[in-house]
Amino acid sequence: MQLSAAPYEERLTAPRSWWLVSGLVGFAFALILTPLGTLPMLGGLAGGTAVAAVAASSYGAVRIRVVGGALIAGEAKVPVTALGEAEILDEEEARAWRTYKADTRAFLLLRAYIPTAVRVPVTDPEDPTPYLYLSTREPERLVEALRAAQAAV
Incomplete structure (x- = not known):
């Protein structure tokens, strides 16, 4: 396979503000689960943040390449x-x-x-x-x- 003369690669990463939003989603889940106790609240914080971060990361994982x-x-x-x-x-x-x-x-x-x-x-x-x-x-x-x-x- 022949490589192009000027290989190009770009990843269309999500903006930094989306990572802040991920934290806010986790905080919202924590607030929702607060009446159930401390452990569910912490689980909501961790789980909500993780799910939102994975969503932001996967949306920003797309790449554009010129190769071969x-x-x-x-x-x-x-x-x-x-x-x-x-x-x-x-x-x-x-x-x-x-x-x-x-x-x-x-x-x-x-x-x-x-x-x-x-x-x-x-x-x-x-x-x-x-x-x-x-x-x-x-x-x-x-x-x-x-x-x-x-x-x-």
Whole structure:
């Protein structure tokens, strides 16, 4: 397997504030279980915090990679030869492509807490997906990696 000229990897981690919310969820569970005694209250604190933290961690575990001549975004794996020219979307344009410009057939890997994105047209005539919408904190690096991988193929 050939590696792309500019390998790229990004993990779309949840923002720090979500970890605070996890603690608040645990605190809420502790308050709910307080009438049952100290041990259930502590169990609610630990259990509620743990469940909320696992949920935040799993939601932020998705990765975008350009490697081996393919773009891997979450569960999607598309060869770079089936992709067109990537377009960087600023906050306003990204919001437009998430809402009124969106196509229901598109693959959306979006995270609302990441304001910028990249839109990549799918040029494979047998693929019904018109484009990939990828939330990314580093759109310039992703586009550069895609260009390098397409040039290497």
